[in-house]
Amino acid sequence: MTLLEFRDVHVTYTGSRGRVPAVRGVDLKVEAGKVLGVAGESGCGKSTLAMAVLRLLPKSAEVTGEILLDGEDLLTMGWGRLRAVRWTGASIVFQGAMHSLNAVQRIGKQVAEPMLVHDRDLSASDAAKRAEALLERVGLPASRLRSYPHELSGGQRQRVMIAMALACDPDLIIADEATTALDVMVQAQVLQLISGLVKERGVGLVMISHDLSVLSSVCDTAAVMYAGRVVEQGPAHEVFARARHPYSAALGAAFPVIGDPASRRNPGGLAGDPPDPGRLPEGCSFRPRCAVAVERCAESAPELLQVEGARLSACFVAQEGEPVVLG
Amino acid sequence: MTASPTTSPRALAWARRRQSFARSWAAYRAQRTGMVGLVLLGAIVVLALAAPVLIDESALSVTQATGGRMEPPSLEFPLGTDEVGRSVLALTLWGSRLSLLIGLTATVVAILIGTAVGVTSGHIGGAYGWFALRISDWFMVLPSLVVAIALLAVLGRSMGTTILVIALVSWSGTTRLVRAQTLTVQARPYLERARALGAGHWHQMTKHIIPNVLPLVLASATLLVPSAILMESSLAWLGLGDPNVVSWGSILNRASDNGAVSAHAWWYLLPPGLAILVVVLAFMMCGRALEAVFNPRLRGEQA
Amino acid sequence: MTAAPLPAGGASAPPAGRRARRTSSGFGRYLLKHVGGAAVSLLLVLFSSFFIFRLIGGDPIDQLTRERPVSPEQRAAMRAEMGLDQPMWKQFWDYITGTLTMDLGDSFQYRRPIFDLIVERLPATLLLSGTGMVIAVVLGLWIGTRSGWRQGSRYDRGHVSTGLLLYSAPTFWLGMIVILVFARYMGIFPVNGMRSPSTPPEFWPQALDIAHHLVLPVLTYTAVVYAGYLMIMRSSILDEIGSDYLTTARAKGLRDDEVRDKHAVPNALLPTVTLVFLAIGGVVNGSIVTEAVFSWPGLGSLFVQAIFYPDRPVLQALFVLFSASTIIAVLAAEVLYWFIDPRIRKS
Numbered sequence: 001m002t003l004l005e006f007r008d009v010h011v012t013y014t015g016s017r018g019r020v021p022a023v024r025g026v027d028l029k030v031e032a033g034k035v036l037g038v039a040g041e042s043g044c045g046k047s048t049l050a051m052a053v054l055r056l057l058p059k060s061a062e063v064t065g066e067i068l069l070d071g072e073d074l075l076t077m078g079w080g081r082l083r084a085v086r087w088t089g090a091s092i093v094f095q096g097a098m099h100s101l102n103a104v105q106r107i108g109k110q111v112a113e114p115m116l117v118h119d120r121d122l123s124a125s126d127a128a129k130r131a132e133a134l135l136e137r138v139g140l141p142a143s144r145l146r147s148y149p150h151e152l153s154g155g156q157r158q159r160v161m162i163a164m165a166l167a168c169d170p171d172l173i174i175a176d177e178a179t180t181a182l183d184v185m186v187q188a189q190v191l192q193l194i195s196g197l198v199k200e201r202g203v204g205l206v207m208i209s210h211d212l213s214v215l216s217s218v219c220d221t222a223a224v225m226y227a228g229r230v231v232e233q234g235p236a237h238e239v240f241a242r243a244r245h246p247y248s249a250a251l252g253a254a255f256p257v258i259g260d261p262a263s264r265r266n267p268g269g270l271a272g273d274p275p276d277p278g279r280l281p282e283g284c285s286f287r288p289r290c291a292v293a294v295e296r297c298a299e300s301a302p303e304l305l306q307v308e309g310a311r312l313s314a315c316f317v318a319q320e321g322e323p324v325v326l327g
Numbered sequence: 328m329t330a331s332p333t334t335s336p337r338a339l340a341w342a343r344r345r346q347s348f349a350r351s352w353a354a355y356r357a358q359r360t361g362m363v364g365l366v367l368l369g370a371i372v373v374l375a376l377a378a379p380v381l382i383d384e385s386a387l388s389v390t391q392a393t394g395g396r397m398e399p400p401s402l403e404f405p406l407g408t409d410e411v412g413r414s415v416l417a418l419t420l421w422g423s424r425l426s427l428l429i430g431l432t433a434t435v436v437a438i439l440i441g442t443a444v445g446v447t448s449g450h451i452g453g454a455y456g457w458f459a460l461r462i463s464d465w466f467m468v469l470p471s472l473v474v475a476i477a478l479l480a481v482l483g484r485s486m487g488t489t490i491l492v493i494a495l496v497s498w499s500g501t502t503r504l505v506r507a508q509t510l511t512v513q514a515r516p517y518l519e520r521a522r523a524l525g526a527g528h529w530h531q532m533t534k535h536i537i538p539n540v541l542p543l544v545l546a547s548a549t550l551l552v553p554s555a556i557l558m559e560s561s562l563a564w565l566g567l568g569d570p571n572v573v574s575w576g577s578i579l580n581r582a583s584d585n586g587a588v589s590a591h592a593w594w595y596l597l598p599p600g601l602a603i604l605v606v607v608l609a610f611m612m613c614g615r616a617l618e619a620v621f622n623p624r625l626r627g628e629q630a
Numbered sequence: 631m632t633a634a635p636l637p638a639g640g641a642s643a644p645p646a647g648r649r650a651r652r653t654s655s656g657f658g659r660y661l662l663k664h665v666g667g668a669a670v671s672l673l674l675v676l677f678s679s680f681f682i683f684r685l686i687g688g689d690p691i692d693q694l695t696r697e698r699p700v701s702p703e704q705r706a707a708m709r710a711e712m713g714l715d716q717p718m719w720k721q722f723w724d725y726i727t728g729t730l731t732m733d734l735g736d737s738f739q740y741r742r743p744i745f746d747l748i749v750e751r752l753p754a755t756l757l758l759s760g761t762g763m764v765i766a767v768v769l770g771l772w773i774g775t776r777s778g779w780r781q782g783s784r785y786d787r788g789h790v791s792t793g794l795l796l797y798s799a800p801t802f803w804l805g806m807i808v809i810l811v812f813a814r815y816m817g818i819f820p821v822n823g824m825r826s827p828s829t830p831p832e833f834w835p836q837a838l839d840i841a842h843h844l845v846l847p848v849l850t851y852t853a854v855v856y857a858g859y860l861m862i863m864r865s866s867i868l869d870e871i872g873s874d875y876l877t878t879a880r881a882k883g884l885r886d887d888e889v890r891d892k893h894a895v896p897n898a899l900l901p902t903v904t905l906v907f908l909a910i911g912g913v914v915n916g917s918i919v920t921e922a923v924f925s926w927p928g929l930g931s932l933f934v935q936a937i938f939y940p941d942r943p944v945l946q947a948l949f950v951l952f953s954a955s956t957i958i959a960v961l962a963a964e965v966l967y968w969f970i971d972p973r974i975r976k977s
Contacts (some may be wrong), residue, residue: 054881088774104896104972113892114882127859148972164882465671468908468960472915473933473952477679480937480945481686557800561919564802565934579803588810589821596810600803602871 002068003204004030004053004090004172004282009056009065010099011048011228020278022048022061024228026058027304035198035205037219037236039212039251041274044210045228050176054086056324087114091165095177101157108145110195111135111164118168131190134163155186162193166201173198174206179214191218216240224248227275227285230304234311246290246324253325260324284316292324293316351542354620361595361616362385367609375423386417387573397585397592408593411580412583418578425574427606428488436494437555438501438548445505446536450513450528460506466499472561479567486569489562492556501547505540512539546621550614552608560603575599656975660968668961671677673726673951680725683946695913734947739939744947750927755928759917761844762851767906771854775898777860778867779890790864793857801916805850805923812846819846822925847924862905866898873897893959900971907963910956918952 011023030036035224038046051057053067053074067074069089074082091114094100102110111134112127113325132142138159149157158178165173175194179187180196195218198205215222219236224247243249272289275281281288283298288299296316304314307321318324355361374381385391388559394408401407406415441463448459475492482488512518518535526534562568563576564583578599587595700708709715713724728734734744776787796804813821820826820843829839870876871894875968921930929948936944968974 051877056877056881083883083885086881088883092878092881094878100878102875102879102893102897104900104970105893113879113884117883117888130935150973359919465674467673468911468956469675469953470911470914470956472918473949476918476933476937476948477682477945480940480942481682502651553798560800561915564800565919565922566938574799579806583806587816588806591810591814593810598801600800600807603803604795604799608794611794611798 001033002029003032003070004028004206005068006049007066007068009049009052009063009067009280011045011052012062013245014060014062014313015258016280021228021280022277023052025065026228026230027226028223028230028233029218030204030206032171032204033198033202034220035195035207035218035236037215037222038206038208038225039210039215039248040225042211043274043277045277046225047176049225050092050174050206050208053090053174054092055082056092069169084118087170088118088168089170090172090174091168091170092176093161093165093173093178095180098149098154098157100161103149105148106145107147107149107152107160108132109134110168111145111160114164114167131163131167134166135160137166137197138163139189154182155190158186158190158196159193162190162197166197170203172204172206174208176208177210178207180209180211187214194218212240224251227280229285229314230276230312231286231314232312233304234309242261244307244311244318244324245315246292246317247286249325250289286315292322351620355616358616358619360612361619364612364614364616366607367605367614368613371423371606371609372427374420377426378420378424379505379630382414382417382420384421386414387421389413397587397590397595399592400594406598407592409581409595410587413597415578417594418573419575419602422543422573422575422578422599423602423606425486425555425572426559426576426603429486429559429574430491430552433490433493433497433555433559434548434551436490437497438544440494440498441501442505442537442544444498445502446540448510449504449506449509450531450536456506460502464504466496469496471496471558475558475562476565476567479562484567484569486572489568491557492562497551497555497556500551501544502522504543504547508540508543509536542621546614546617548619549610553610553614554604556607556610575603634909657968659973661965664964666963668957671957672954675950675957676726676729677722679742679946679950679953680722682949684721684725729947729950735943737936737941737944739936739941739944744944747932747944748947748951751927751929751932754926755917755921755930757840758844758847758851758921758926758928759913762848762855762917762920763913765848766852766856767859772901773856773865774860774863775867775890775895778864779871779894781871786864789860793860796853797857799854801850801854801919802923804853805847805920808846808850809883809923819843822923824927834916847920847926850923851916851920855913858912859902859906862909863898863902866902867894867900867902870894870898900967903970904963904967907959907966910959910962914952914956 005167006026006028009023009026010021013022026045026049026216026217027060028036028038039050040046048057048061050108052061052063055074056065062073063084069085074085077085086177086248087108099269102160108128108131111131112124115127116122128145134197135142135144140159140163140181144152144156144160149160158181158273161178178194179190182190191214194207196206197203207215207219216236221234222232222236222239223230224232224239224245226247232239232243232248236243239248240252243252275285275288284290284293287293287297294317302314302316304312305319307313307318315321315324372622389411391410392412394404394412394414396410396412398408398412404414404416406419409415409418427463444459444463448456448463474496478492478495479488482492483510518531521531521535528591559568559574560576560579561571563574564580566580566584568574568577568580570577579596582592582595582599706715707781713721716724734743734748736742737744740747773789777789780786792827809821812819824843825836825839829835867890873894875897876889876893879893880886884892917928918930918933920926921928922934925931929951932944933948933952935941936948
């Protein structure tokens with residue numbers, strides 16, 4: 001059952017430099033109980049896409065298209081309905097939880113807050129009990145209810161964010177770089193926790209990260225974004241192991257495989273910088289950094305088309321059936 | 328490495344300063360309030376300087392006054408007369424000179440003290456630095472008018488004491504700012520290099536620290552002048568100004584001493600006060616615009 | 631199948647008992663440090679007052695005997711009586727001990743203990759300044775919050791402009807204009823003073839009379855002071871806008887005003903409270919001038935009167951009192967900060 005669907009979503013910022021497109025036509029689906037990973041470098045539009053779901057972008061952002069949650073279009077909902085859906089239909093686990101939590105409010109109060117907002121008949125003590133249960137579920141002792149954010153470590157704060165995201169039993173959770181600021185061991189624990197919760201509660205999860213190792217361990221399907229578009233899509237382990245787009249391939253190669261001497265001696269990686277969304281090149285936006293580009297790539301931008309089975313790729317070379325890596 | 332014959336290091340430094348000045352000016356110009364303030368200030372300064380040309384100084388003389396006692400505005404006296412028959416317009420115009428002069432001079436002295444203390448506190452540091460900062464903080468907390476009144480009560484009334492006293496209660500506001508900037512500049516690599524090359528304290532402070540501290544000081548000064556003018560007018564109104572000086576505050580002091588309020592002499596009360604208001608407002612507008620030039624976050628507030 | 635909860639990870643916190651104890655001793659240290667600082671500042675004030683009025687100011691006997699010719703024996707007698715024949719350091723010591731025990735000497739003008747004068751006039755000052763401050767703080771913070779939250783809106787621009795305008799007007803002049811308009815022209819409020827002599831002595835008529843007299847002075851005082859608080863709160867709110875925790879609050883489904891009041895405001899209040907207390911100097915200045923304009927029988931007008939008599943002991947005593955009050959206000963701000971900012975307590 002399709003829980004979340006993006007249909008031709010465009011997000012354009014209007015600022016001092018004119019109109020800057022951050023997301024340029026994205027179509028994606030998330031199924032209940034499954035995990036969709038969205039990968040890409042900073043500036044590719046993945047976080048913008050995430051924030052667009054609950055309409056959390058600033059006023060200078062113009063969002064078109066449809067974002068359907070359980071069939072309801074979030075973008076055209078009235079404010080009242082949107083506020084009711086926020087957190088109960090879909091919630092977000094933000095990154096950098098030091099700044100994402102209110103520094104002068106106790107943890108328990110912040111976790112309980114959405115419960116009280118959405119259920120005005122709930123008593124404060126009941127909400128506190130539920131908050132305590134949630135904290136326990138993510139592995140934090142009840143004493144943490146009375147703590148302030150600065151008294152917790154990074155890993156603990158991230159668990160609080162997860163507990164908070166579960167507060168209203170949402171159908172969908174969006175994890176935006178939820179493990180980025182954590183060290184590897186804590187990261188592994190948090191990922192285990194998240195995937196466990198997903199299976200246990202049957203929620204849909206959108207996992208956004210620039211870290212492929214994180215995504216490959218938890219995701220069912222993956223979408224790779226570049227310059228505001230999805231450039232590759234398919235089952236997660238296939239997208240990461242056998243990429244059908246030069247960018248995905250480069251992303252995968254940029255991460256060294258521990259224990260593989262070949263990887264150590266020939267580190268992969270991508271030359272150049274991510275493109276400036278305000279000044280995209282003609283044709284395929286990846287062409288300036290692409291190792292396998294052909295003439296056609298400078299003339300027109302490739303569409304996201306099926307290249308095999310459930311795999312989609314926006315690359316002319318891949319669509320011809322050619323390999324997307326040299327050598 | 329040899330510099331090319333046409334660009335000496337000094338010329339390069341000046342070119343760099345011109346560029347950064349041009350950038351700052353562009354940022355300043357983009358703000359409407361700043362420009363309005365600047366225009367107002369210009370007009371006021373021109374009027375103040377032109378006062379002797381526009382109105383003869385004899386208009387201030389008590390013995391040569393030709394009008395009646397507190398007469399309302401008429402053709403001959405567009406802003407009416409004071410209690411001895413002098414033109415309020417003439418008084419207000421002439422009052423601008425001393426009000427501005429005292430305000431500006433006091434600010435300059437205050438800035439000099441504050442910058443000196445701030446730079447030395449940051450540069451020399453140690454016990455002196457700590458001590459200087461504490462003293463500055465202590466000064467800042469004290470109620471300025473109270474200190475000013477106390478000092479003037481024992482020092483006597485004159486333009487000099489007025490300027491000194493205002494400077495004494497105002498200097499501490501600049502110190503923390505300057506000290507913080509000094510510490511920032513000190514941490515920069517080129518100062519380390521200068522020290523390695525044997526630059527002494529004086530050289531470091533004058534050639535490196537002070538030029539980098541000046542823009543901040545300028546913004547701070549622009550906001551100090553209005554408070555100095557307000558303080559001078561309050562002190563003069565209380566009767567603590569120089570008795571021989573005609574400033575806006577002293578005009579209002581005479582007005583209230585001679586019952587202008589009970590005589591409903593609005594023409595006597597409004598002009599000097601409005602003049603103070605306009606000058607202070609103009610400086611505040613410029614000051615806020617300057618602050619926004621150095622702190623881009625504030626630039627969003629363009630009226 | 632349920633996944634087993636993970637063991638608590640990350641840095642371990644000390645057990646609850648130890649943490650509580652650390653907090654209270656932390657406060658003790660904090661308090662001691664700041665009270666010590668305030669004590670030093672107060673001593674400096676006493677020293678300055680002695681320096682200004684005795685060392686710079688010169689011989690008080692000259693002042694006292696300005697109008698009347700006095701023989702040398704009488705002078706000597708007066709000097710002995712006032713302790714002026716003692717060495718300077720002894721005079722300083724006596725001055726400090728005297729002040730700390732509330733023995734502030736006698737007023738030249740009123741020939742009564744200054745302490746009594748202060749006690750008599752303090753209520754009037756507290757009434758005026760207190761009322762004005764409360765209104766100014768409430769008004770300033772309320773408007774400042776909404777102004778900063780909607781930066782650039784008409785509401786914001788209007789209030790910032792008005793505030794700037796009022797802040798630029800000299801307080802005494804504003805007072806005179808207010809008297810001119812409301813008391814002279816319109817006649818609906820009294821011109822000056824705190825009471826009308828013709829009011830019956832019962833409680834309610836007296837109270838209403840005082841309230842009637844209070845309106846114009848408070849209006850003037852508040853008009854100048856509230857603008858400063860408005861700008862402080864506005865600036866603090868502006869610092870919070872765009873913070874991630876506000877996005878989190880919005881994502882949870884809170885209304886815009888709930889996000890502002892439950893999240894932004896508590897964070898913005900922290901720097902605001904400190905700055906409001908630090909601005910206490912302006913409050914004292916304002917009350918002195920306002921009392922002078924309206925002939926309000928408080929400490930401020932006593933101070934101004936003492937200038938021209940000249941009543942130096944009164945000037946000296948009030949100088950110390952006014953300065954001390956600002957120092958204590960700053961101390962109060964520091965103590966208050968401990969209770970409202972949880973992050974301070976950590977270190």
